[in-house]
Amino acid sequence: MTLDVSFQTRSLMCFTVEGKFKEMKMSCHKTSFIPFRRTFIIVPASGDRAQILNDQMVILNSYVILHNSKSVLATCDQAPPSAADERVRSLSIYTGMKQDWALKCLQDNNWDVQQARTTFQLLKAQGRIPPQAFEAEESPTTTDISG
Secondary structure (H helix, E strand, O other): OEEEEEEEOOOOEEEEEEEEEEEEEOOOOEEEEEEEEEEEEEEEOOOOOEEEEEEEEEEOOOOEEEEOOEEEEOOOOOOOOOHHHHHHHHHHHHHOEOHHHHHHHHHHOOOOHHHHHHHHHHHHHOOOOOHHHEOOOOOOOOOOOOO
């Protein structure tokens, strides 16, 4: 989890907590991590206490499933793909990045596919995307059978 204090005065504070919930899906027998963002606005109260004026929680509609020690985007086999799954697949195909990197890119761009594509192009042009973000290209192997 991360904590970010975005605004603070003597009489008001605004901060955001971001992280992931761990959820076991019994019907799928898979472990899911559900990203969330929670923002608080607090003011001083009597004594050493604080009062919450506003509390907003956003749960992102994506699931990162741990399967065979790799992070892959998936849902239960019987469930249709979600809009989030389709966005990740689409961005992965467009960029050539692995799905977990495409997921991170979309999350960082508030699930705006066009913004994620623009950000990808900018970072790629600057050489700031590491090679491990892309699928490993398989090199053809040749076998010498001439003895």
